[in-house]
Amino acid sequence: MDVDLRKLRYFVAVAEELHFGRAAARLHIAQPVLSRQIRAFEHELRAELFVRDRRSTVLTEAGRQLLADARPLLASAEALRRRVQRAAHARPTFTIAFMPGIIVTAEARAIGQRHPDLSVGVVRTSWNDQVEVVHEGRADVSYVRLPVDQRGLRLRPLFGEPRVVVLPGDHRLAGKESIDLAELVEERLLQDPDAVPEWRDLPNRPTDPDPRPRPVLSSVEEKLEHVAAYGGVAILPLSTATFYTRPDVVHVPVNDLGPNQVCLAWAEGNRSPLVHEFVDIAVRRAQAIDRSPGATGE
Known part of the structure; x- marks a missing residue:
């Protein structure tokens, strides 16, 4: 049986909304x-996908x-469409995605x-979409900061760089040459803890040091605004912290945080010779640059 991508998109909309009315409005079709379509899809798959009654819609285990499985499949299909469209153009294109602080x-x-x-084009990404751009075909390669979900990707390590904590200018730790992560145990981390896995392992960390919900921040600029307003602290790669300077925040090295690993990522299904040529360029460039603290190679 071939999977109908249109029905798969309908299913994802309902699964994300858990409400047929909202999903129908999102898809611009009648409920x-x-x-x-969902009933037909369940019949084709021979599996019940939702348990639904008058009050709720809940996903089954199936x-x-x-x-x-559907999200990466749909992303791959969209990437395929984009690559075919680009190949059909008279002038070929190549797009490079990069995270803040990385110069390409x-x-x-x-x-x-x-x-x-x-x-040749470039597009800036964030923590939230640094791998989606290659899954969706919006970029041929992406400079990503680990950790990332590596499913459906090929990765080539390029370099590591120190991580620092960004603090308000008048913070109690602002004048220190360096600190240990444990000194931040009472602070409110503004990021998703998945971005700083070591944070979860801190001993004696309060379960809920701040009752406020973590803000949804999509850019470095937003993080710095919250830090400056004493809304919390942020852990950033050194190059990002030094690139986005402002007078009311400071950054301090964190001794027991390992370096942030930067890799080049591309979709597993992207067989373009240009990708492999660019990987070679990126690796040679990374090897030629001194990225030790204080260096100005980038």
């Missing part, structure tokens, strides 16, 4: 049409499994100089 000018120029007919 009865959506209900029929539904949860399908949702986990030299690499972009190098691939462009090797292929004068190639249109």
